[in-house]
Amino acid sequence: MTDSKEALDRGDSRLRRDEGLSGALRGFFDRVRSGDLGMLPVVVGLVVISTVFSTLNPVFLAPNNLVNLLFDAATVGFISLGIVCVLMLGQIDLSVGSMSGLASAMLGVLWVNFGLPLPAAIAAALGAGALVGLAYGVLLNRFGMPSFVSTLSGLLALLGLQLYILGPTGSINLPYSSALVRFGQIYVMPDWLSYTLAVLPGVALVVLGLRTMARRQAANLSTPGLSVLLVKAALLTAALVFAVWYLNLGRGVPWMFGLFVALVLAMNYALTRTKWGRSMFAVGGNSEAARRSGINVRRVNVSAFVLCSTLAALGGILSAARLASSSQQAGTGDVNLNAIAAAVIGGTSLFGGRGSAFSALLGILVIQAISNGLTLLNLSSSLRYMITGGVLAIAVIVDSLARQSRVSHGRA
DSSP states (O other): OHHHHHHHHHHHHHHHSBOOHHHHHHHHHHHHHTTOOTTHHHHHHHHHHHHHHHHHOGGGGSHHHHHHHHHHHHHHHHHHHHHHHHHHTTOOOTTHHHHHHHHHHHHHIIIIISOOOHHHHHHHHHHHHHHHHHHHHHHHHHHOOOHHHHHHHHHHHHHHHHHHHHTTTOEEEOOTTSHHHHHHHTOBOOHHHHHHHHHHHHHHHHHHHHHHHHHHHHTTOOBOOHHHHHHHHHHHHHHHHHHHHHHHTTTOOBHHHHHHHHHHHHHHHHHHHSHHHHHHHHHHHOHHHHHHTTOOHHHHHHHHHHHHHHHHHHHHHHHHHHHTEEETTTTOTTHHHHHHHHHHHTTOOTTSSOOOHHHHHHHHHHHHHHHHHHHHTTOOHHHHHHHHHHHHHHHHHHHHHHHHHHHHHHHO
16 A cells, blocks of 8 residues: 555656656657647748748848838738638638728728718728628528638629729729828837837746646646746747847837737637637537537637628728728739638648637738748749749648648547
8 A cells, every 4th residue: 555655646746747848849849740730830931931032132131121011911911810710610701802802992982982980981891891701600500501602602792892882983092191091001119119018928928827837736737847938938028029129120010010919819819718719619620519519509600700701801991001092903812812821821720620810920921921022023923823822732731731640640
């Protein structure tokens, strides 16, 4: 009995002991070998893209060029953030580009032509996005219409409505002196505020990490270790402070990109810390199992499509602010491609059940970096389409291989 008790005590002590840096590194490599790549591919991709384009044209990494890149990335980033929600359910929304174009048109017509106050015009455009998403959710829940078909129909209908409300002129100029246009083109954060916001994530990481460690220790579970937590927080803070310092050598950190990052953080909290977020992962992994466990699958489906279309409308509004106009070309071209590609390239699975709000952030940086770099090299848009399509294909292949690796590892 004494020997058994000592063995149990030794097991408990091993279970409770902190894992140091070496243990954290071993865990990381084990996850990679098992197919859980996380955001590693997109980070490596960003480094490679930056290296290649800065070698071909040093202007690529100039502070002011990166500021412009962030302005442009934010507009499509909002749309991609909504795409993450529907992809996590194993669904798709092909009409986000048309929805953003319709929202842009509604903003111009209601605000400039009809003279409505700007907040009312914005609310109307966002409300239209929510109604469209609600319609997609109802079509899926009540009639079983595949989202591919319903949103493809919506793409055509919304594009037609956009052309109709803009009329024969086809374009409406927005007031350059308005706060909305200046927000999309000029406004940047004060230096002190951008540095403060750069430090906050590291502080939050330490505070939340200490709470998690305390809970795991109370439950006699192993913890990552204080040294691992502090190293992660230090590296994150150093990277963000350096990025802010470098951007402040130019115009500074755009407010519009700051709003995008704030929404990414809010979405990440909702997906990882709320019942709704856990339901999203469950439904995307296996909708029938989720239904049997008591999750309201219909409500989750509707919420994802409403969020997706509303964020697409927000992206269209900010795109109009960026261009200072509402036109028939808004939301067309490669907007759909870039929004969906950003979510997938960032790590959200096309098979559902796996994804992150940060997928939209990292993915859109990759997409916009490619677009910006090719523009600086004076290459044609045809090459941009081909290269973006190739990067998307590689991302899907990596996702498929990682999924197969996780399945085989789980069986083993």
